[in-house]
Amino acid sequence: MSDHAVARVLDLKGLPCPMPVVKISQEIGSVKVGEVIEVHTTDPGSLSDFPAWAKTTGNEVLETDQGNGVIRIFVKRLK
Amino acid sequence: MTTAVQTQPDQGLNTMESVQAELAELKQRVEALEPGQQNKLSMIVFSGELDKLLASMIIATGAAAMGMKVVLFFTFWGTAALRKPDANVGGKDLMAKMFGWMLPKGRNKVKLSKMNMGGMGTAMLKGLMKKKNAPSLDQLFDMAAQLGVEIKVCEMSMDLMGFKREEIIDYPNMEYVGVATFLAHAGESKNQLFL
Numbered sequence: 001m002s003d004h005a006v007a008r009v010l011d012l013k014g015l016p017c018p019m020p021v022v023k024i025s026q027e028i029g030s031v032k033v034g035e036v037i038e039v040h041t042t043d044p045g046s047l048s049d050f051p052a053w054a055k056t057t058g059n060e061v062l063e064t065d066q067g068n069g070v071i072r073i074f075v076k077r078l079k
Numbered sequence: 080m081t082t083a084v085q086t087q088p089d090q091g092l093n094t095m096e097s098v099q100a101e102l103a104e105l106k107q108r109v110e111a112l113e114p115g116q117q118n119k120l121s122m123i124v125f126s127g128e129l130d131k132l133l134a135s136m137i138i139a140t141g142a143a144a145m146g147m148k149v150v151l152f153f154t155f156w157g158t159a160a161l162r163k164p165d166a167n168v169g170g171k172d173l174m175a176k177m178f179g180w181m182l183p184k185g186r187n188k189v190k191l192s193k194m195n196m197g198g199m200g201t202a203m204l205k206g207l208m209k210k211k212n213a214p215s216l217d218q219l220f221d222m223a224a225q226l227g228v229e230i231k232v233c234e235m236s237m238d239l240m241g242f243k244r245e246e247i248i249d250y251p252n253m254e255y256v257g258v259a260t261f262l263a264h265a266g267e268s269k270n271q272l273f274l
Contacts, residue, residue, distance in 0.1 A: 016213050018141040022222060025144035056145045 004062055004074050007035035013042045013070060020046045021053050028059060028077050036062065039073040046071055119148040119268040121261065126274060127156035127183070128192040129201055129216075135274045136219035143226035147270075151223075152261045154233035158242060160186045160216075161232060166246035175241020182240065185248070186216040224251050231256045231264075 008031050012020045020041045031037055039050070047064055050073045054061045062074040120142045124135045135151065143149045153161055159182040171179060183189045194200040208215065214222070223230075232247065234255045244255070254260075265271045 014212050016211060018137045018144065019214060022140055022144040022226070025146070025226075053145055 004036045004038070004076075006038040006074070007031040009038045009040065011040050012046075013040055015041070016043050017045050017049070019043075021049050024050065024053065024075060025057070028057075028075070031077050033077050033079060035077055037075045037077070039075060041071050041073065042069060044071070046073060050075065116269060117148070117267045118146065119150070119264070120270040120272065121150050121265040121268040122152065122272040122274065123261065124151050124153045124157040124160075124274055125155050126192065127158070127160045127189060129189045129204070130191050130193070131274045132157075132160055132186060132189060132216060133219070135272075136216060136223060137214075138272065139228050140219060140222050140226055142270075143223070143228050149223075149226075149228040150231060150264050150268075151228060152231050152233065152256070152264075154236050156182075158232060158236045158240065158247075159183050160189055161230070161247050161250075162242065163246055163248055164188070168243045168246045171241050171243075178240040179242070179246075186220065189216075220248075220250070229254075231260060233257070 008027075010023065010027055012023050015023070020039070020043050024037070024039060027037065039046075043049075047066075050064070051061045053059075054075065058079045060076040060078050062076050064071060064073045066072075120139070122135060122139065124132070126132075139149050139151055162183070162185045164185040164187060166184075168179075190198065190201045191204060205215075207213075229252060230250050231254050234257055236242075237244075237247075237255065247253070
């Protein structure tokens with residue numbers, strides 16, 4: 001579990017809607033196509049927002065997990 | 080029998096022609112529909128109250144993050160939210176002065192549409208937003224500009240309320256437009272909203 005090769009960790013803890021999605025859209029270009037960003041967020045809306053964002057923008061959410069009040073989302077850049 | 084054989088190719092030709100005509104018509108209709116399929120959001124920002132402005136700007140920045148082109152049309156009460164807080168523009172007639180005096184001077188002076196309670200509700204919400212680290216209107220406008228969200232302002236509202244362009248905030252590529260511009264944008268947008 002969570003053994004993805006992570007190219008970058010993006011700490012978005014404490015940022016509420018719409019910031020997490022805005023930040024990932026700005027930062028996804030910082031990794032290469034095929035690489036993975038690991039996002040840390042405390043916004044529960046991100047659990048549904050990241051898959052929706054990924055679907056619309058043509059990227060992929062590989063996995064989400066929760067623990068210690070932090071949500072981790074693994075986003076793979078596909079384009 | 081011979082007549083039947085002779086008429087069949089004729090009928091075949093007729094069907095080919097009608098199919099081709101139908102195809103051409105369908106092609107035309109699809110082309111007419113295609114502009115409406117752009118991945119674009121056109122939003123009318125009419126109300127100009129704090130809660131509705133927050134909703135507008137959160138949706139706008141969110142949509143831009145989703146890769147959509149976003150165009151906001153500020154009209155009627157919404158235009159007051161675009162005023163500079165400290166602009167003092169001269170040369171206004173009495174009505175324009177009254178509008179200028181009674182309407183909020185910019186986005187940081189707007190009130191809640193509900194539970195304002197003489198300004199107490201608005202102050203409480205702003206305090207709560209700060210505590211929860213929610214982006215303020217200032218931050219949302221900055222972000223919208225960074226994300227390429229376009230703002231268009233209704234020329235007629237400006238004129239009606241006597242607002243001058245000098246008292247409107249600086250925002251990248253802001254334009255003053257009429258209803259046709261909104262309708263043209265809305266016509267090619269998948270999503271349209273009115274707030």
